[in-house]
Amino acid sequence: MRNQKKYFTKEQQLKLRKQYDKLNNNNTNELLNNWTNIISSFQVEMKNGTPIDDLKVIKLAKQWQEGIKFFTGGDTEIIHSAERYYMDNPQAAKGNGMSGELYEYIKKALANIEK
DSSP states (O other): THHHHHHTTTHHHHHHHHHHHHHHHHHHHHHHHHHHHHHHHHHHHHTTOOOOOOOHHHHHHHHHHHHHHHTTOOOOHHHHHHHHHHOOOOOGGGGGTTOOHHHHHHHHHHHHHTT
16 A cells, blocks of 8 residues: 555554555465455445345455455454545546445445454
């Protein structure tokens, strides 16, 4: 994550680098394709008006949660830092197909599975 020192501590940056190195040591293309597929699937479900408590959306939310845990090493402070970064810099996620509306849909789906 470049140019984000304002949002991530040096310790968090180091943890993220270690996770990135793990990603490079695993099947990177497969992991990134899976992540892209999750985002695309969320886009379809949101566009179709699928409720957040639908089984398809719940499954996607769980996959999203697993991906976030992998990318962040499960560090909740890194997750919160990333959320602050993307809230302040929404254009940074657009390359991944993320919009503010989609992010809110995903957040609601995540909150639904955490009940």
